[in-house]
Amino acid sequence: MIGIQRKRRFWQALFFMLFLLTPVFDIFRFDLNEMHFIIFQHPWLLDINPVRARLDMMWDLFFRFFLPAILIIALGVVVSWKWGRLYCGWLCPHYSVVEIINNLVRRASGKITLWDADKLPQVQQDGTQIKPHRAWWLVTAITVLFFSFIWAVVTLTYLLPPSEIYGNLWHGKLTFNQSVFIGLLTLALSLEFTLARHLFCRYGCSIGLFQSLVWMINKKAMVVGFDRQRATLCTDCDSSCELACPMQLKPRSLKRNMFTCTQCMKCVESCENVQANQSGISLLKMLDGQCALDVSGRGLGNKPSIPAQCFATKDQTKPQRTSTL
Numbered sequence: 001m002i003g004i005q006r007k008r009r010f011w012q013a014l015f016f017m018l019f020l021l022t023p024v025f026d027i028f029r030f031d032l033n034e035m036h037f038i039i040f041q042h043p044w045l046l047d048i049n050p051v052r053a054r055l056d057m058m059w060d061l062f063f064r065f066f067l068p069a070i071l072i073i074a075l076g077v078v079v080s081w082k083w084g085r086l087y088c089g090w091l092c093p094h095y096s097v098v099e100i101i102n103n104l105v106r107r108a109s110g111k112i113t114l115w116d117a118d119k120l121p122q123v124q125q126d127g128t129q130i131k132p133h134r135a136w137w138l139v140t141a142i143t144v145l146f147f148s149f150i151w152a153v154v155t156l157t158y159l160l161p162p163s164e165i166y167g168n169l170w171h172g173k174l175t176f177n178q179s180v181f182i183g184l185l186t187l188a189l190s191l192e193f194t195l196a197r198h199l200f201c202r203y204g205c206s207i208g209l210f211q212s213l214v215w216m217i218n219k220k221a222m223v224v225g226f227d228r229q230r231a232t233l234c235t236d237c238d239s240s241c242e243l244a245c246p247m248q249l250k251p252r253s254l255k256r257n258m259f260t261c262t263q264c265m266k267c268v269e270s271c272e273n274v275q276a277n278q279s280g281i282s283l284l285k286m287l288d289g290q291c292a293l294d295v296s297g298r299g300l301g302n303k304p305s306i307p308a309q310c311f312a313t314k315d316q317t318k319p320q321r322t323s324t325l
Contacts, residue, residue: 004265008089012096019093020150023157032159076207077214082288083222084215088201088208089262097147098197099246104143108136112248113198126240126273148189152182198247202260212259219296224267225287226252226295227311233279241284244270251284255296285311 023029026041037044044064079086088095102112110119110132123129156178157165168174174182192200201208215221234252241251244266249258251267263286271284287295291310 004269008264011090012093015091016093016096020154023154024162029158029162031161033161076210080211080214081218081221083263085208085211085260085262087211088205089264092207094151094205095201095246095262097151097193098201100147101140101144101193101197102246104136104140106130107132108134108140112246114195120243121238124240124243124270125238126244126270128240128244128270144190144193145186148186148193149182151189152185155185156181201247208260216255216259220289220292222263222286222288223255223292223295224251224258224261224265225285225291225310227283227285230279230283233275233283237274240270240274241267255292281311283311
């Protein structure tokens with residue numbers, strides 16, 4: 001787990017750059033002026049012509065529209081089936097901003113969101129130490145406005161030629177419609193990032209809900225598992241794993257209560273840090289296959305049903321050599 005968050009930040013930053021540059025290099029966007037998609041610098045036209053034979057048009061429509069759509073959906077289903085909201089936790093340019101704002105709001109108020117009733121502890125058992133200060137509110141406000149404006153401008157470049165938008169923006173010559181679009185979307189995103197960023201990720205994002213629904217169907221998909229056989233080690237813990245979760249979930253619960261888990265693994269890393277000076281083995285671990293069935297709700301009775309070997313380290317699962325002397 002060492003360095004897993006650094007890797008995740010790398011992929012988030014890389015995908016955010018891709019999000020910014022995709023319309024610039026005409027990798028993918030919809031041109032409102034021409035009323036067609038542009039993919040890899042080529043216009044994507046269905047070429048529907050009443051003069052052409054009906055069968056030719058049907059094949060053209062299938063290969064140019066339905067087949068690409070089916071392949072994209074199929075890829076999303078496969079990834080979600082095995083790993084859940086992997087896109088959200090590792091790539092999504094919106095969720096990466098949500099995490100940044102979470103950290104800033106906590107530094108300013110001691111809470112993850114404005115709606116939380118209680119402040120988080122300044123010192124946690126996993127080593128996290130954050131002392132809130134009101135000065136961070138200015139940084140938070142600037143960050144919210146900055147990312148909201150960037151999102152608004154980039155969204156417009158997916159609809160109009162990026163050279164036109166950035167050129168008009170640089171010279172201060174945005175058209176009335178362009179100014180209204182950027183202004184209203186910046187305002188809407190600022191409110192969303194400030195007040196409802198978690199609500200949007202949980203209930204408003206169709207991509208996120210799609211991943212969660214597919215993930216819930218697969219009982220053997222990757223999920224955070226809790227070693228209930230060593231649950232007594234949690235007695236004196238300050239629930240650092242729950243405090244580390246950007247979505248404010250309870251990772252020691254069943255899968256149905258972690259419907260919006262983004263597979264960021266921050267809870268697992270937090271538990272590892274807590275147990276570093278105790279048992280040395282995290283009580284939380286990413287499980288899949290047969291090991292994930294208990295978390296999914298199967299076979300859960302009065303006694304824990306996750307096999308002990310599911311939480312064993314690689315060294316513990318190796319067969320022990322016996323001496324012949």
